Amino acid sequence: MSKPDKIKIGLLGLGTVGSGVYKLIEKQKDEFYKKAGADVEIVKILVHNMDKKREGVDPELLTDNWRDIIDNDEIQLIIEVMGGIEPARTMILEALHAGKNVVSANKDLIAEHGKELLDAAEERGVDFLFEAAVAGGIPIIRPLKQCLAANEIDEVIGIMNGTTNYILTKMFEDNMDFEEALAKATELGYAEADPTADIEGLDAGRKAAILASIAFHSRVVFKNVYTEGITKISAKDIAYAKEFGDVIKLLGVAHNTEEGIEVGVYPMMISQNHPLASVRDSFNAVFVHGDAVGDVMFYGRGAGEFPTASAVVGDVIDVVRDTQYHCTGRISCTCYRTTPVKDFKNVKNKFFLRMQVDNKPGVLASIAMVFGVHKVSITKVMQKEACENDGVAELVIVTEAVKEYQMLDSMEHLKDMETIREISSVIREY
């Protein structure tokens, strides 16, 4: 069996991540052979705009024609860092069908079409690796698929989006309100011009789908993930969190239960003693519980040019090694079960509720009665008079773990009560 001295690579995309990958491969050029058993060379780069000036990149490498890459039989490895569903999906499928290995950082694509891509890779016995698609530079997919493979994992929770963690950190530590913290995140380049995918939990939701699939050996797609963002979190909620010894974090939460997989992304109050609580600024972390290993956590940069390139090029080194050992396709899809995903209405959570109510006797009793009707047990009640003495008091209620539908039904009921002026926040507690 022959071992090529050099693996030729086609790079799809030369944006932030793409240029990070290009620079990192250049930087590691002399190390590749020692690390992976062969040298590598990027021989073609697919770009959208051929006219754009690209610092430090040989213009000869650029092409806007996919056929220059897919039809080049010398190219054994495709790195896809364009993002988005199409044309990435079609190109990766074509590459896999053609027997080329693929490394991708594309969470949107994998969270929706992961099975199709992994099946195509398996069919041809090639590698399809995507460590960078979840939590950027943090090693998490390989640890789950290999190091922790002996475990039955029942929980994966994590801070899977750096933008929102930065915003929540600023709100918590510097008493900023949401808008101010978002503006700061935008100024620093952490938030995009349209921050929707971050602040509404969609980005984290895609990562949660991928992680749940791998951890529980059963396919979870993005549309299975309940998502709720952080736009409604206020300084007052943060103040209560502090009072309770908690912080508020946007968490991707996945559990494997006897009744099925639970998966969602939403802000949660979590104890300041929990390892995730000390994950600050734009850092990410994924916390995993396995029956043998117990609690483990993986912490680092979830995004950015070089952290993401670190994961991509780590995968590249693995592909090169597999090529040299003729064992590409060695680790493919690990979803060998078909576990149903639970309707989110049946997922259990504790709730923190903050509401503005008439400051008069009997109001609490009537609210408690509503919860009683829906079998929601209350563990804590706090009432504070509002500063302006306008007859309104702020009431905070914390519940036992109840099913989401019990809380939804209670809320419907509460909304109709005249003594409740406003339901200001509903936040889950870990």
Next chain:
Amino acid sequence: MSKPDKIKIGLLGLGTVGSGVYKLIEKQKDEFYKKAGADVEIVKILVHNMDKKREGVDPELLTDNWRDIIDNDEIQLIIEVMGGIEPARTMILEALHAGKNVVSANKDLIAEHGKELLDAAEERGVDFLFEAAVAGGIPIIRPLKQCLAANEIDEVIGIMNGTTNYILTKMFEDNMDFEEALAKATELGYAEADPTADIEGLDAGRKAAILASIAFHSRVVFKNVYTEGITKISAKDIAYAKEFGDVIKLLGVAHNTEEGIEVGVYPMMISQNHPLASVRDSFNAVFVHGDAVGDVMFYGRGAGEFPTASAVVGDVIDVVRDTQYHCTGRISCTCYRTTPVKDFKNVKNKFFLRMQVDNKPGVLASIAMVFGVHKVSITKVMQKEACENDGVAELVIVTEAVKEYQMLDSMEHLKDMETIREISSVIREY
């Protein structure tokens, strides 16, 4: 190429870790094929004492004769969980020479004879994996060798011993003194009857040697590691740490510098904002800095029956997969450099010094002069009068980063001064 349906395993050792491995493999029996492409079966277990009753283990499997295992050609994989240098070393070498794959959790052995074992594995093209040897259940070796392989890593620091972290946590959080916390650790089974290897930093030192070797691609052995334990840490030191916003942790510290590798284990004051500071009780964590990925941290259980078994059986799954793909030996020794290890005397650190001095004018000036002579800059000085007014004051000095020999020389000088009654502590600062 044929793929066996079942991989036969010889298990060396049936102590805490060994029986964890046995139970975990039994528990995962039905999953193995789906996870690794073949079933596994433990066909022989080497034990010292054949008469001891072993709950749940078929007595037919037990042997006290190594030849029953090494001479059995059907056994393709040896799991070594006996610990200690000999006979583990000889057995593993024999197994590797015989073309058997080996999984080991033996840090003492690998920290001293890692090169010999990895060379033997490479020669025969078999796997020698040891994820469990460092930080128990925490995935760290595979992440370093694969996920982070694209990085130039310049720093690995970590809490690599659970016993001492438990003791320091109790001292910090519950104001226990060292002896009381050690007694508590012994009572809970965290500390062994002879706790020397833990409390003197030897256990952590072995792990630091292994991690430095992998992170910096250059062999570091245990005798290269400077070690200092936690027996001299007092409640007073902890109180000062709190005052400074720090905690005291026993850290394994490895740096790759232009002048060589620095590696040691010693207690350090580290900011409460550092991710390692929130690692409590018997948990371990390893913090890594790479040029591309930035900061990453791996957190979890560093010891114990099932956490360690989790790592061992994760390696077993990998060996089985490699066997099925005929690519054993795919990832072997990654020490392709020969970087010298620096003499510890030339390593730079900041120091915290606590001393009892005569409470009279001119003392501080004379101490400062000594430091001046040795070119040690002082960044902080605090003086507190002792409770009993016996003319003694407690003086605390914090220095800039200086080479160890500068501090040693200064200490020699200070010890001779009549105005200094006692040098109570010398603790490095991160």
